[in-house]
Amino acid sequence: MLEQWSNGKGSEPHISQPSITPSLQYSSLTELARGPAGTLKTLLGKYPHPKLIMIDTHAHLNEIEDIHRAILRAKDVGIQGIVAVGMDLFSNRTTLDLARQFPGMVHPAIGYHPWSISQETIEENIDFIEKNLASCLALGEVGIDYKTKIKKPIQWEVFSRVLSIAARNNRPVIVHSRFSHQRSHQMVKDAGIEKGVFHWYSGPLEILEKIIDDGYYVSATPALAYSPPHQAAIKTAPMERILVETDSPVEYQGRISEPADLMITLEELSRLKGMHFEDVRSITFQNAKLFFDI
Numbered sequence: 401m402l403e404q405w406s407n408g409k410g411s412e413p414h415i416s417q418p419s420i421t422p423s424l425q426y427s428s429l430t431e432l433a434r435g436p437a438g439t440l441k442t443l444l445g446k447y448p449h450p451k452l453i454m455i456d457t458h459a460h461l462n463e464i465e466d467i468h469r470a471i472l473r474a475k476d477v478g479i480q481g482i483v484a485v486g487m488d489l490f491s492n493r494t495t496l497d498l499a500r501q502f503p504g505m506v507h508p509a510i511g512y513h514p515w516s517i518s519q520e521t522i523e524e525n526i527d528f529i530e531k532n533l534a535s536c537l538a539l540g541e542v543g544i545d546y547k548t549k550i551k552k553p554i555q556w557e558v559f560s561r562v563l564s565i566a567a568r569n570n571r572p573v574i575v576h577s578r579f580s581h582q583r584s585h586q587m588v589k590d591a592g593i594e595k596g597v598f599h600w601y602s603g604p605l606e607i608l609e610k611i612i613d614d615g616y617y618v619s620a621t622p623a624l625a626y627s628p629p630h631q632a633a634i635k636t637a638p639m640e641r642i643l644v645e646t647d648s649p650v651e652y653q654g655r656i657s658e659p660a661d662l663m664i665t666l667e668e669l670s671r672l673k674g675m676h677f678e679d680v681r682s683i684t685f686q687n688a689k690l691f692f693d694i
């Protein structure tokens with residue numbers, strides 16, 4: 401998670417409608433369309449019967465209140481897979497449970513987020529990742545954040561240790577690099593990681609150039625609708641190195657997100673790149689399949 405993070409608490413006006421019958425086709429789409437979410441409502445009007453195929457490459461599913469409805473709505477807009485990320489022991493365990501509950505739809509990544517680091521929990525978190533990473537799709541969410549109170553040397557040590565586990569297990573890495581882009585990129589490179597995505601990249605374009613030159617990826621979120629640094633980065637990055645995601649349930653301009661909001665990310669990306677929605681969907685879908693080997 402990055403920037404306008406929310407813990408998923410609070411009202412979710414677009415899913416508060418009672419008496420939804422999940423067995424009705426598109427019932428959940430209707431539910432979304434009824435909600436006050438302007439952009440998504442417009443999109444559903446534009447693509448009333450979507451047969452799109454998409455992968456949300458980054459969601460904190462363990463923080464979504466009504467996961468069954470969120471998964472149903474994701475499927476209805478054409479999401480074929482969700483990469484669920486963990487941040488600590490608890491969310492890693494929940495993420496693995498969700499992957500068992502929704503096989504083929506939820507793909508687990510486990511991680512140790514810089515916000516979750518505390519001296520007393522380092523060993524048990526790293527031990528869990530060591531034991532379970534081989535059965536997961538990727539390592540994440542991990543990284544460095546210079547806006548948290550956790551001391552830099554501790555963050556660097558943890559990041560270095562989890563990166564070496566990913567390298568040994570040949571797993572892609574989902575990187576949180578807020579205000580630490582240079583160091584995060586350097587450490588990923590030094591660890592010999594072949595596949596890395598710098599999630600919600602909003603950093604300097606000089607470092608983005610190095611990230612791309614080294615074969616790594618950046619991901620786009622619904623913040624493309626309003627964040628100039630994120631727009632600048634994603635405009636610069638080549639299409640073949642962009643993954644799309646929601647970082648659900650992050651709140652974007654007052655709206656708590658869920659995986660179905662991937663439609664918003666794709667629409668904003670197509671606007672930014674001046675490309676057709678369908679082309680952007682198709683390229684980013686192939687990118688995700690290639691990156692995660694799904």
Ligand SMILES: [Zn+2]
Nearest residue numbers: 401402541647
């Ligand atoms: Zn995240």
